[in-house]
Amino acid sequence: MHVGRGSTKSKTEAMFFPKPRTPYEDADTSSFFIDNDGGFVHFCTEFKYLGSIITPCLTSDADVDKRIKSASAAFGALRDCVFANRDLGLQVKGRVYVALVLTILLYNSEIWCLREDLLRRLKTFHHTCVRTMCRVTLAHTHRHRIRTTTLLDRVRIKPLTYYYRNRILRWAGHVARMPMTRIPRKFLTGWVANPRPLGRPYMTWGHTLKKALKAFDIPTDFEEWTALAKNRNEWKHRTRPQENDPHTT
Numbered sequence: 001m002h003v004g005r006g007s008t009k010s011k012t013e014a015m016f017f018p019k020p021r022t023p024y025e026d027a028d029t030s031s032f033f034i035d036n037d038g039g040f041v042h043f044c045t046e047f048k049y050l051g052s053i054i055t056p057c058l059t060s061d062a063d064v065d066k067r068i069k070s071a072s073a074a075f076g077a078l079r080d081c082v083f084a085n086r087d088l089g090l091q092v093k094g095r096v097y098v099a100l101v102l103t104i105l106l107y108n109s110e111i112w113c114l115r116e117d118l119l120r121r122l123k124t125f126h127h128t129c130v131r132t133m134c135r136v137t138l139a140h141t142h143r144h145r146i147r148t149t150t151l152l153d154r155v156r157i158k159p160l161t162y163y164y165r166n167r168i169l170r171w172a173g174h175v176a177r178m179p180m181t182r183i184p185r186k187f188l189t190g191w192v193a194n195p196r197p198l199g200r201p202y203m204t205w206g207h208t209l210k211k212a213l214k215a216f217d218i219p220t221d222f223e224e225w226t227a228l229a230k231n232r233n234e235w236k237h238r239t240r241p242q243e244n245d246p247h248t249t
Helices: 061-077 079-083 090-105 116-133 138-143 148-155 160-176 183-188 205-215 222-229 232-239
Strands: 040-043 047-049 052-054
Touching (some): 061 090, 061 116, 079 116, 090 116, 116 148, 222 232
């Protein structure tokens, strides 16, 4: 552990996670001393670990903000030379976008617990990039009634939900094939005995996974989908449908 001394903060940080619907400010998050020489560790409200941002509320808001900002910077850096270049074909632009920008946007999204409002923000960014590659403004889409699916077909890419849910299912398949001695596999069927608070439960990874399973027409029963996931080839086939599959939209 690296402790702070005097006016120097500690590199080791602590984070407090309040109970559901309990104000964070009600807790004592002042720095605490760990030795007799004045060494202390301070609390933080945001911690970055392996590219993922952890906050006391345990939501994906901060991660989504960071991913959109990073993907927007990457798209802007390539805008003039690639995405707004008249000499490049739309399919080439689409491939570059999926390989670079979309990868940055959805980095670590396998563990996100996205609410609908966060998913809409990601979709908005995705659609804005597609319109830019097609050299179509938002005013053009309203005036000429251009559908988003039409623009997606031009650049030969899929809706954002396809890429997002595909990442979730690929990760779920990896976890399902792990032995029970692995911590991720234990968490998959873990349960915390705690009274349910009032109000709608927070969005969890289990809810997100269930939506992805339904979208790809995979049984949501735990025993059924985990049995299917143990067959790697079959799982890959089910989570990556063909171009004309209605579930890709």
